[in-house]
Each structure stands twice: as C-alpha cells, then as structure tokens.
Amino acid sequence: MINGNPIIQMRNISKGFGRIQALDGINLEISGGKIIGLLGANGAGKSTLLRHIIGLYLADEGQCITFGADAGKLGPKELGRIGYAHQEGELLEWMTVKQLVRYVSAYYETWNHELEEKYIADFDISTGDRVSSLSPGQRQKVAILLATGFDPELLILDEPASSLDPIARSQFLDLLLQLIQDENRTIIISSHILSDVEKVIDHTIIMRKGRILRDSSFDSLREEFLKVTLTSLNGQLPKELPFENPISCERSSSQAILTVQNYASSDLEAKAKEINCTVDIKPLSLEEIYKIVVIRG
Amino acid sequence: MSILTANMKHLYQCRGAWFGYLIILCGVPIALFFTKFDDRYLGYLLISFWTGVFAGNMQKDVLTKPFSFCLPGHRRIPKLFIFWIGGVVNLILGCVFLLYPGLSFPYVLMAILAGGFVGMILYFHGVCIPLLKLKTLLGMYLYIGLIVVTIFFKWDKVVQNIIISWPIPTILAGGLVCVWFWRLLGRDSLARRHCGRLVCGEFDTSLKAQKYRQAQADRKLTAAKAKFFERLHELFLRRMNRYEFLGKGRYIWGNFYMVFGRGFGTWQMKDVLASCALISFLVLFFGFVCKGEGVNLLFVILALVVLSLDLLPYGSMLFPAGRAEKYYSTLVLAIIITFLAGVLTLALTGISVLLETLLPEFGSKAEVLSYHGMDIGLFYIFLLVIPIALSCAVAFPRNLIVKIIIVVVFMQGWIISAGVLKQPLIDVIGPVGVVGLVALCWIGFLVVLHYVCMRRSLVGQGR
Numbered sequence: 001m002i003n004g005n006p007i008i009q010m011r012n013i014s015k016g017f018g019r020i021q022a023l024d025g026i027n028l029e030i031s032g033g034k035i036i037g038l039l040g041a042n043g044a045g046k047s048t049l050l051r052h053i054i055g056l057y058l059a060d061e062g063q064c065i066t067f068g069a070d071a072g073k074l075g076p077k078e079l080g081r082i083g084y085a086h087q088e089g090e091l092l093e094w095m096t097v098k099q100l101v102r103y104v105s106a107y108y109e110t111w112n113h114e115l116e117e118k119y120i121a122d123f124d125i126s127t128g129d130r131v132s133s134l135s136p137g138q139r140q141k142v143a144i145l146l147a148t149g150f151d152p153e154l155l156i157l158d159e160p161a162s163s164l165d166p167i168a169r170s171q172f173l174d175l176l177l178q179l180i181q182d183e184n185r186t187i188i189i190s191s192h193i194l195s196d197v198e199k200v201i202d203h204t205i206i207m208r209k210g211r212i213l214r215d216s217s218f219d220s221l222r223e224e225f226l227k228v229t230l231t232s233l234n235g236q237l238p239k240e241l242p243f244e245n246p247i248s249c250e251r252s253s254s255q256a257i258l259t260v261q262n263y264a265s266s267d268l269e270a271k272a273k274e275i276n277c278t279v280d281i282k283p284l285s286l287e288e289i290y291k292i293v294v295i296r297g
Numbered sequence: 298m299s300i301l302t303a304n305m306k307h308l309y310q311c312r313g314a315w316f317g318y319l320i321i322l323c324g325v326p327i328a329l330f331f332t333k334f335d336d337r338y339l340g341y342l343l344i345s346f347w348t349g350v351f352a353g354n355m356q357k358d359v360l361t362k363p364f365s366f367c368l369p370g371h372r373r374i375p376k377l378f379i380f381w382i383g384g385v386v387n388l389i390l391g392c393v394f395l396l397y398p399g400l401s402f403p404y405v406l407m408a409i410l411a412g413g414f415v416g417m418i419l420y421f422h423g424v425c426i427p428l429l430k431l432k433t434l435l436g437m438y439l440y441i442g443l444i445v446v447t448i449f450f451k452w453d454k455v456v457q458n459i460i461i462s463w464p465i466p467t468i469l470a471g472g473l474v475c476v477w478f479w480r481l482l483g484r485d486s487l488a489r490r491h492c493g494r495l496v497c498g499e500f501d502t503s504l505k506a507q508k509y510r511q512a513q514a515d516r517k518l519t520a521a522k523a524k525f526f527e528r529l530h531e532l533f534l535r536r537m538n539r540y541e542f543l544g545k546g547r548y549i550w551g552n553f554y555m556v557f558g559r560g561f562g563t564w565q566m567k568d569v570l571a572s573c574a575l576i577s578f579l580v581l582f583f584g585f586v587c588k589g590e591g592v593n594l595l596f597v598i599l600a601l602v603v604l605s606l607d608l609l610p611y612g613s614m615l616f617p618a619g620r621a622e623k624y625y626s627t628l629v630l631a632i633i634i635t636f637l638a639g640v641l642t643l644a645l646t647g648i649s650v651l652l653e654t655l656l657p658e659f660g661s662k663a664e665v666l667s668y669h670g671m672d673i674g675l676f677y678i679f680l681l682v683i684p685i686a687l688s689c690a691v692a693f694p695r696n697l698i699v700k701i702i703i704v705v706v707f708m709q710g711w712i713i714s715a716g717v718l719k720q721p722l723i724d725v726i727g728p729v730g731v732v733g734l735v736a737l738c739w740i741g742f743l744v745v746l747h748y749v750c751m752r753r754s755l756v757g758q759g760r
Contacts (some may be wrong), residue, residue, distance in 0.1 A: 047757075054615060056755045072751075073458075076543035080617035086754075092555065093511045099530050106534055106615050107551065109542040130518070132511045234631020276382065293518045 003171055007032050008053055013062035015048055015210075022048040024210040026062070026259040027192060032153070033183050035176070037197045037218070038190040039290055040207035047087065050158050050205070053188075054082055067154075080108065082163045083152035087159035089139040097142055098127035101149070119145050121241045136163035137221065144172065148179060157189045161196060161273035171197055176200050189256060198286035206293050214293050222283040225292060228268055229280040242271045247292055259284065259292070303368060321347050337454040338397060339411070342388040347421020352382045359428045360491035360535050361479075367507070376482040379424055380475075386462040387416030390432045397461065407464035414471020415460060420480050441578070510563040517565060529561060530554075545625060549617040552626040553633070555611060582648050583658075584668040593675050594647060597707055599642045600682035603634055604703065607694045608687070609749070612756035624750035631687050631742070644670040675721060682707065684742035691742075691749050 008030040015023040022045050030036060064071040067078045078291045092100055093280040105111040106200070113250040120127060123141045127129040134142065140163045148157060161169045174194055179185060191197045199241045204221055206214040214221070225247070230237065232254045241249070259267070265281050272279035284292075321344055356375040359365050391413035394405055401448050416720075438675075466598035474503050474639055495512055540546030579598065583591040618626070653670035693699040714722075 040670055050755065051754075055620065056612060057757070058752065058754065074619040075619045076548070076622065079615065080543050080620060082615060084613075084615035086613045086615075088613050092558065092611065092614075093508075094514070094526070094558055095530070099527075103530070103551070103554070104616075106752065107542070107547065108536050130515055132515055133506075 004018060005031055007067055009065040010049075010052070010065075011063045011065075011118065013049075013052060013059045013064055015052065015057060015060050016110070019093075021291075023052070023059070026210075026212060028205070028212065028215065030186065030188070031043065032186050034203050035180055035187045035189065035201045035238055036203045036204050036205060037192065037201035037286070038188055038207070039197070039286075040190075042208040043209075045157050048210075050084075050156050050188065050190060053156065054084055069256075081109075081136040083147035083150065083155045084262055085140075085143040085147035085157050085160045086099050087127065087162065089143055089163075091139060091146075092143060093132040094130070096128055097134070098129055099123060100131055101127070101143065101145065104146045105149060111216070113151045114147050115151070116145065118240040119149070119175070122175075123168065137165060139165055143296075144175070148175070151182070151185075153185060155187045156184065157191075159190055159192070160194055161191060169193070173199055194287040195285070201286075204286070206290060208294055208297070213297065218286070221286075221289055224261055225284045225289050226260055226263060226265075226268070227282045227288075228258045228260055228263075228272075229282075229286055230258070230272055230277040233276050233278060237277070238275050242274060247296075259288075261292075301366075303371070318351070321351070336556070337451075337453055338393050338416070340394055340456050342416060342419045342453070344390060345387055345419040346423040348382065349420035350426055351423075353424035353426060353428035355490060357496060360488055361496050363493050364492050364656065366492040366650050367487055372485065372488050373483070375487070377429075379482060380479065383420040383424070384413075384520060387413040388419060390416050394460070401460075404464070404689050407468065408460055411460045411464040411471065413468035414468055414475070415456060417471055418474055419748065421474065426623040429485075448743070457752060480656055507559065507563070514565060526561070529558075533558075545622060548616065548622050549626040549629050551632060551698055552618075552623075552715075556606070556630060558606060559607075562727065575615050576645065580645060580652070581668075583668050584649060584652065584670065588671050589632050592669055592671050593678070593712055594708070595645065595649075595671055596642065596675055596678040597682050597711055599645070600679050601686050601707060603638060603683060603686045603706055604690050604700045608691055609755065620751050620755070623755070624747060627746060627750065628693070628743070631746070634687070640677065641674075643676070646673050646676070672721075674723070677723065677731050678736060681731075684735075684738040688742045688745040691746050 003020045006029040008028070009146060010026050010028040013023050013028075014021070024045075026045075026049060028049075038046050038049070052059060052071060053066050055066070055074045057066075069075070069078050071153060088269075092103065095103065105113075106118070119125075125138065125141055125145070129138075131139070131142070140160060143155070144160055145155060147157070155159060161172050164172060176187065176189075177200060180187065188250075189197060189201065198218070202219050202220050204214060204216060205212060216224075228243075230241070236253055237251060237256055241251075241256060241258070243258060243260055243263070245261075247261055249259075250257045268281055269279055290293040306390070325341075325344065356378060358758060360375060365371050391409040391411075394400070394408040395413050397408060398406065400408060426758070495509055527733055533550060536550040537547050540550070573723075579591070579595060583594055649670035651670070653668055656668040658665050658667040689700065689703050726734070
C-alpha cells in the first residue's frame, strides 16, 4: 500500500482470458507524485493491470477507480489527464510523424509544443517519414512523445524502452527525470530492463502469475535485502555463521558472501564483531532483489 | 524431427487453413451433384484449384520464415509437398471416371489418370496464385472466368470428351506440364524470393493484411498522393478544431478520420479498378443467370461489404475519449456508412434497370439469355442486412473466418428463403412487418454496439 491520497485504487480485481487467469485478486492503491516500477516476467499480468487502470479492460470481479471515477466509465476529462505508451506500438500507420503529432495534439488543450520540439530534436525523429516505415525503436520514441506531449498527470509506460538503443534509452531516462520534476505527476513504468528502471523509481510492484508479490517503496526493499561480505581477521571463519536463514551464502576458508533479509546494518556489524570479522554491507541491485522475490514467491 | 515435420509444424500455425479444408470438403458434394444429374465429371476441378491455392499458400507461409531457408535440406520440401498433395488429391478425384458408363477396366484406368493430370493443371494454377507471384486478382478472375465459361459454354464437356476419347495424349500432355512445373519449383530463387518477406495469404489475419497493404501503398506513394493525404489531413483537423477540447464533436470527427484514413492510406488505383470490375461483373453475371432472379442478391452482397470494416480501430492508442464517446462516435459512423452504402446500392440499382432496357437477348433457341435489372422494391433487404453486417463487424473485427462464414450463411439463407417463400418477403409479412423487422435489426445493432463499447475489452486478447 502507498500512503497519501490515492489516484488509483484497485479492489480485489480479477480478470481471466479463457483458461488463463491474468489477474487474481489484485488490491492496490497508488498515490500521486510517485514513480512506480511495475516488474514481472512475461505473462505476469503487468499490461493487463495497466489496461484496467485506463478502462481498456474491465475486471471480471472487483473494482478499479482512477481519478475518483470507475475506470470503465472514465470520460474525456479523466482520460485527458492520462498518457499511455503501450508495448504494441500501434500508431496511425498512414500518416507522417508530423501529421500524427498534429492529429494527437489536436485532442489536448495543454499540448506542450516546446517539449515536442525539444523531444523531436533530442531523439532525432524524422517528422517527414511515414509512421509505417519507422523502425521499432523510432516507433517507440514517437509513442513516448505522444504519451508525454500534453504533460499528463498520470503517465503509464508499458515496456517503453524495449526497442530503444542504449543512447536512446539513456535519453529516455533523462526525459523521465525531467518529467518527475513536477511533483504532482505520477509515472507507472513497466519494464524488463531493471538496470534502467532502478535509476528513476521510488516504488516497486512485483507481480507473478496475476498476483502482486511485493508492493513497497524501493528504499525499503533495498534496506530489506543486503549483500554482506565477511572477512575473518584471524585467518579462519567459524563453521557456523551467526545469521539465520541467509538467502545465499558463498564462502571460502576466510571469506563469506551472504545475501540476507531483514537485518539492520547495526545488527550485522555486531554479529561480525562476535566472530572477529570485518563486514562490508551493500544493498542489492533491483535485478537481484527481483530474482529473490520472484523465486521465493 | 524430420525436415518434412518441421515444414508441417509451420503449417499448423495457419488457422485459416482449416477453413480452406472445409471449402475443399464442401466441393465434393457439389462435384458429385453435377456428375449425377448432368453427366458432367469435371466438377472436381473446383476442388483441385482450391487445393492448389491452399497448398501454395501454406508453402509460401513456410518459405517466408528465415528458419526454412536455413534448414539444411529444406529447399526441396515445398516442391515435394506440393506434388504429393496434388498427386494424391487429383488421383482420388480422377476416380470419378469410375462412374462413367460403358468403359472397360483398362480404359477407365487411363481415364482416371488423364482426369488426374487435368486436375493437376488446375491445381498448379491454384498453386501459382500465392507462390509464383501470379497476381491474386488476376488468378481469381481467371478462375471466375473458367466458371462463367463452364456455365454458359459447357467447356468442361469438351475437356471431358477429350479425356475419354484421347486419354494417352492427355496423360502425356499433363505429364509434360508436371515436368515443367517441377523444374519451375526447383529453382533456388523461389526460396530466396520469399525468405523474410512480408507477405499476406488469402486467409491471413486482417491485422497482417492491413500491414501488408500499408507496406505496398508506401512503396507506391507518389507526390500527388502525398499531397492528397495532406489535404485530407488538413480537412479533418479543421473539422475537429471547430469543436471544443474534450467535446464529443472533436472525437467524432477524429474517429471518422481514424477509421476512413486507414482505407485512404492504403488506397491504390488497382484496388479501385478491381472493385469496379468486380461490381460490374456481379451486376452483369447475376442479371443473366437464374432468369435474373439472382440479381437482387446484390442487395445482400453490397450490405455485407461493411463486414470488412473495423469500426473501433487503434484501441491501444489512448485518446481523451471514454467508452461512451466510442459508442456515440461509432454509432454516427455506422449511420454515415449506411448512408454511403445505400447511395451506392441505389445507384447500382438504377444502372442495372437502365441496362435491362439496353442489353439485348442472346443465346440459342433452346436457352435464351436476357438481362434483368435489380428490383428497387427490394431495397428493404439492404436495410435489413446492413445492421446485421455492422453488428458482426463490431463484434468480430479481426476474425476473418467468422466473417466468411457469415457471408456464406447469408448467401445460403437467401437461396433457401427464395425457394421456401417463393415470393418477396414484403408480400409475406407486409410493409409494416418489414418496417418492424428493419427496426428490430437496428435495435439489435445498438445492443451489440453498446455491449462491445461498454462491456468488452477494447484491446488485446479480450477483443
């Protein structure tokens, strides 16, 4: 759960497609001004969850409220505050990029032409090209522009950077960092490129098989899972290390590298002192945390 | 896994092919019907042709996959597949000559072989359409041409006599064609030509077809066409900008542009010419056959054209328009489409009535062919069918097989009801009844549209 005034509330949402249960009893609250990383394997239900937020899917059971309205009944006023870049890259193929941008901008009073020009220049988008002739990476850039161009309050990015090259990905992250300068803006980003995501998110939701495994702030996750390197001061480590149920442990005679959960740094230092060791404590990367959470269920 | 199994695994992915098998199976009773009642033994050539189309389509689909190009020893598999399928199917079909009266056993064997080779020639024609870049439309016109010639001039009886009278020369000629085709399919260029290409088969999904058409249109984009698109774009933007932001009017015009833009965007002159040619052919063909009774089937056919439209496209592009806005804008669109299709239908009705006065009768004394125009009094059929077609277009936007089945059901329904009722529907239930039925169909459309817009998934798997 996220503290504060929620802009999205999901209560016991379930959704199935034939025999596949895409979402299974999802309860979630998202408050404004956060950048949320939505993580999960292929088929975990990330895109389905995002589509419920904007009413493209309707739940079989439960209720989804976005900006105070039932997601299935969102009107132009609410949808005019939401930007959505989707993984299919579905765009109006017959238009040129310039025509497409003009067409989409015609729907929004708040379209930011300065941002549009800057974005086109930074991302090196050729506006004269026909959308159908764009490469997957170029399409994604255009999709991101269309989703962000009107300064939406809620920005939903479903696998936005999967086709971008490393430079474009870095530019995209810069853009996200610019966008989060607005304190009221909420961004939900679903991605498999965790090394990128961890640079910008402040909250994490991890999904598996239609269920939410974790819903917590990124800081608390980084505090919860730690990598501990113990080095013995007198040559040999004791046979039994004083840590209960470590997640992993690799050791030699004088050194051990452990991954532990729910230990305070002060506790770790005290325990290291007990066995006459020096200790080096580091937080895990998002990718490592993700693997642990998903594998341990 | 054997190379042939790898090839077949590709084929299983083509779900549309199952519909193809169904068409081929349906051809068997038709062929036997002609054999029994009219002593015409070559009805099975229809099946040969369609088997060729499907076999060619399947192998084209396989050849486009880079995997098939790289797989060692796979290059000769498509050729073997095509010849095995064609050989077995046509040999079985040629057995229809077992029913031919008065032939001795050795002679009937030769007739079966000769009939099989004639079947192979039609089969190869079918294979050529998808596989050897024989233009689909040209191929289909040749096929339709064959049917027309068969109906009016009974050419199949001539070929049948050749098979019976000169089976050995027929076998030799068929064998030569097979050798020539074997060499043609043996070229390395066949695999290279198809590898990695974006192609579209006759039964591919509408999404793939749209992508393919767009790619083709892009290749042939001229400066004049680009200018036309720009003007069209400006026109719609001006219309949109007349209405307030986040208002219904802006979205209705925008949606109108989105739906029709797809059509304009992939528009090509050859498509327009092909459509005109097809409509002209239908108006003429149906006016002459079945003593002109078939011509009114055009009221059904023209209404069914709307089945090809996707009225709720680009669902995953988020615009400031909710489900209610989508409902209203699609309803407006449906009314506009009905109006435009209605005007076209009335224009064709007028033309066919004019043709009735202009076209002379022709034929022999035994069978005089005279042209009959469409009956304007039956226009209500169009109004009855179009809401049903629109409902199906909304409910099954991407399911080509369902759409084809709907077309077949309507055609069969028309023929059966004509046989059962023996008089126009309006004479049976009266004008009030017809008005009530039309209203009922439109209410049905509103219910379907409301359900799709308000209750169903707008994108992805649930759509």
